[in-house]
Every structure is written in C-alpha cells, then in structure tokens.
Amino acid sequence: MTLTENDLALLAEKGISEKKVHDQIETFKEGIPFVQLEKAATVGEGLSKFTEAEESELIQKFDASQSNLSLLKFVPASGAASRMFKALFNFLDAYNPANETLDGYFERTNDKALKAFSEGMTNFVFYDLVKQRIAGKTSSKDEEVYLFVKEMMSEEALNYGFYPKGLLPFHNYGDHTATPFEEHLKEAAVYAKTDDTAELHFTISEQHGDMFNTEFNTVKERVSAATKTSFKVSYSNQKTSTDTIAVDMQNEPFRNSDGSVLFRPGGHGALIENLNEQDADIIFIKNIDNVTVPKFATEVADSKKVLAGVLITVQEKAFAYAKSLDNDELTAQQLDDIKSFLENDLNVRFSDSFSSFSIGEQIEVLKDKINRPIRICGMVKNEGEPGGGPFWINDRKGNISLQIIESAQIDMDKDQQANILKNSTHFNPVDLVCAVRNYKGEKYNLMNFVDVKQGFITGKTKEGRELKALELPGLWNGAMAFWNTIFVEVPSSTFNPVKTVNDLLRPAHQVK
Incomplete structure (x- = not known):
C-alpha cells in the first residue's frame, strides 16, 4: 500500500497515524474471527x-x-432520527392519495408499520402540532394521513428526519412536550446527582451542537424547578481520529472519484475515547x-x-x-x-x-x-x-x-x-x-x-462500487x-x- 502526499495530508488533518492505517489494512487482510x-x-x-x-x-x-460520590451520566446521543422514520419515508415514496385509497395501499403493500401509525396517530406527541399545521388542507382521511406524514418529514416543514433523536418530541405533558434530552435530565436528578447538582455528558454530532444548547437553555429552568436540581451539561463529538479507512475488495484503500481515500466513522466503539476523558x-x-x-x-x-x-x-x-x-x-x-x-x-x-x-x-x-x-x-x-x-x-x-x-x-x-x-x-x-x-x-x-480484535468488517457500496468498512469494537x-x-x-x-x-x-x- 502506497500513500500519496494528499493521503498523508488527510491523515494529518484527521489526526490518524500512518501506522494505524497500516494496522487497519492488515485487519482487513486477516479478517476478524468470530467470537x-x-x-x-x-x-x-x-x-x-x-x-x-x-x-x-x-x-x-x-x-x-x-x-x-462524584457521579456522571454519560449518554451516547449522536444518532440521527432518520432511521426512526424509515417507514414514513417509504410511505411518501410509495403512496399518492390522488391515485389510490389508503386501504388500497395497505392491501397492495401490506405496510403494517404505516397502518399502525395511521391508527394511532392521535396518540403521538406531535399530533396537535401537525394537525394544526395542515388544518384546512385535507379533504379526506386518506389525504390527511398523507399530508400529516409529509408535514412531519418534509425539509420545508418540520423536517423531523433531520433532527438528532435526542431532540425530537417524545412525551406530551399537556402544557409542554419533552424530548429525550429533557427526560435524561429529570432522570439524572433522581440517581445521578451529588447534593443538588447533576452532571451529564452527551456525545453528539458536531452539526447539532447549537440545537442541543438551545434545548438546554429552553428546558433547564423548568426541569431545575421541578427536580430542585441544578445541571452541569457537557458535550463531545466523535473524534475524526477514530475514523477507519475503507478498502476495495482487494484490500487496497478505497478511493473516491476525486482520488481521495475514503474514511468512515468507526461506530459507537469510537466513544471509548470520549468516555476516557470523563472522570467520576x-x-x-x-x-x-x-x-x-x-x-x-x-x-x-x-x-x-x-x-x-x-x-x-x-x-x-x-x-x-x-x-x-x-x-x-x-x-x-x-x-x-x-x-x-x-x-x-x-x-x-x-x-x-x-x-x-x-x-x-x-x-x-x-x-x-x-x-x-x-x-x-x-x-x-x-x-x-x-x-x-x-x-x-x-x-x-x-x-x-x-x-x-x-x-x-x-x-x-x-x-x-x-x-x-x-x-x-x-x-x-x-x-x-x-x-x-x-x-x-x-x-x-x-x-x-480494549480488545482491538473485536471489531466488525461489513460490506458497503459507494458510487456503485463495493467496499469493505471497519467498525471499531463496540x-x-x-x-x-x-x-x-x-x-x-x-x-x-x-x-x-x-x-x-x-x-x-x-x-x-x-x-x-
């Protein structure tokens, strides 16, 4: 394996040593045995x-x-909500209320997930908000379900699929809704506080930092008053130095169309480095x-x-x-x-x-x-x-x-x-x-x-080409x-x- 000057510059930017890349290439060649x-x-x-x-x-x-005791609650929170809404995205792609009834769609596709969604729609935490936003735009129940889902998922509307899962509305308290982030604060106040202070650390995606800060500023007074607790909240991101190299089927570095080497996030096992920086x-x-x-x-x-x-x-x-x-x-x-x-x-x-x-x-x-x-x-x-x-x-x-x-x-x-x-x-x-x-x-x-031999090698595709990816030990x-x-x-x-x-x-x- 030969790395170009551009490759070495990319490694330096990510904070990845050349030895680590060589070790990962060897892991691909040797394979990772089953436990x-x-x-x-x-x-x-x-x-x-x-x-x-x-x-x-x-x-x-x-x-x-x-x-x-000094106590800390460590919450992996970088997951995006897109996978949570997979059934809704599929529905928007596959259904047109102008051409088909909802019952006809269910019969044609046997889409049990969307059927359960439509039948339980009024019990979702976001029901009143979405219903208000689409008021007057629907002429039938079928169209209402379609527009309801579209309002949730569209980039021009609520765009829930873009959100980090931790900031979606989960629970309806009548006068307000609560996100998982808020619920973790409340939970920490019961078992993870010393005296009157609870400390939490969330690992989040870098692009969501402002969103989490905004949420904390929005809810902290309400939660502090309800729990008689003050909160110290910190964040970290998965380090680019934990990205792993992808290889082609010959175990050579996979190169993008511009010639650059492809690196991929190393999975939640990368967070051992974030956890290692915490002390309690x-x-x-x-x-x-x-x-x-x-x-x-x-x-x-x-x-x-x-x-x-x-x-x-x-x-x-x-x-x-x-x-x-x-x-x-x-x-x-x-x-x-x-x-x-x-x-x-x-x-x-x-x-x-x-x-x-x-x-x-x-x-x-x-x-x-x-x-x-x-x-x-x-x-x-x-x-x-x-x-x-x-x-x-x-x-x-x-x-x-x-x-x-x-x-x-x-x-x-x-x-x-x-x-x-x-x-x-x-x-x-x-x-x-x-x-x-x-x-x-x-x-x-x-x-x-860490047992470095407990990672995962998985098959992926990019630009229509097969590749192998390496996930770090979980x-x-x-x-x-x-x-x-x-x-x-x-x-x-x-x-x-x-x-x-x-x-x-x-x-x-x-x-x-």
Missing part, C-alpha cells in the same frame, strides 16, 4: 438476580454513599432514546441504584484487596481469598496452571486481574427474538471471560454457536454503571482495556473487553428504546 461462545450467561451462571430485600439493601447502600467515582451509561414517562420513573431509578449499590459493594472489597497486594506480605491463604473474591464476585477466570505459579507470580497475576475498571451491566429477560447479550466466551488465547456479544460476532453457520445464542435468556439494553479509578483514586486509561463490547464485569437482571420496564416512530405509542411513552 467463540462457551455458554450464555444465565441466572446463577454469570448473571445475578436479587430478591426485593436484597435490592432494598443495595438501594440503601447507594443512598447512604451518594452525597460523598461512578459513571452511568444509557442510550439517548431509552427514556420513559413519570409513572415508570421510580422503578427505573431504583434499578439504577441497585446496580450502583452492587458496584459500591464489590469495589470496597476490590480496593481493600488491591491495597493489600501492594502493601502486605500475604500468606497463601490470603492470596486464595483474593482469588476466590475475583472468581465469585467479579466473574474472573484463571488458567489451570495458576496453582503451580510461585507466590510472586501469583501476586502479579492477582494485581493484573483486580486493578481494572469495573462495570455492572443491567440485563433484561428475552421477550422475543434474542439479540446481543451476556455470554461466557473463550478468546483466542484460551481465556474465559464474561462479555456483551452482538449477534454479528457469532458464527451462525455453526449450529452449536447458533444454539447458544438462540437459547440465551437475556439481552443487553445498554444499562451500565461503571467505576474507572483504582484504589488510589487514579483514573485508569480505558484505552488499555463501546460496551470489545471496547470494554478487559474490564471486570458483573451482569444483573433488571426489570423490562427499564428498557424503553424508540427505534421506530411507532414505539412512541407504547405505554412507556404515553404520559396519560
């Missing part, structure tokens, strides 16, 4: 489930500690579209407190053991106690040869295993088709560990692997509570705990592969994502 699943993590086998009494104790543990005792991570209305708020907040209570409990022990490994002359029994803690509390697995190591060697292994970031990951019961979730995996070095694995990482051509996925009991809702400091209070460099997948991990079952009521516009019709998004 090797050992078994699904289930209750009692890598996944914890607590009784009501235990949950109450964990909540009390967090509540008692909260005022002495506890960091809550939750996606921008996973919010709910007040009637479910207590259950959601209690669930977060349970996870945080687990983190505080296990971290206290981990810190004490890590300190003793640094400072004390330890007996074989004390080393065995530390090993048992790592195995039973932090799900760490050791090689069969560990017992044959010298005391000094065992201490070094234990130090390595215990001095890592910790993540407590909420997991929801499967209630349909299983997707990514909690699994025990065997990596290429023969190490067994708990990981969050996406279905794309699994070789579905192998029946044994496909069956492990099919029979898994829980999936990943992206509900993490993280600790990123060691017992001395020093922040870990999170980049040291933020909660390979980017946290070498963290200490605990999985905990959480209620399904805590998982309310809005992947399509019709999800807003669910009870979790209906205020009344």
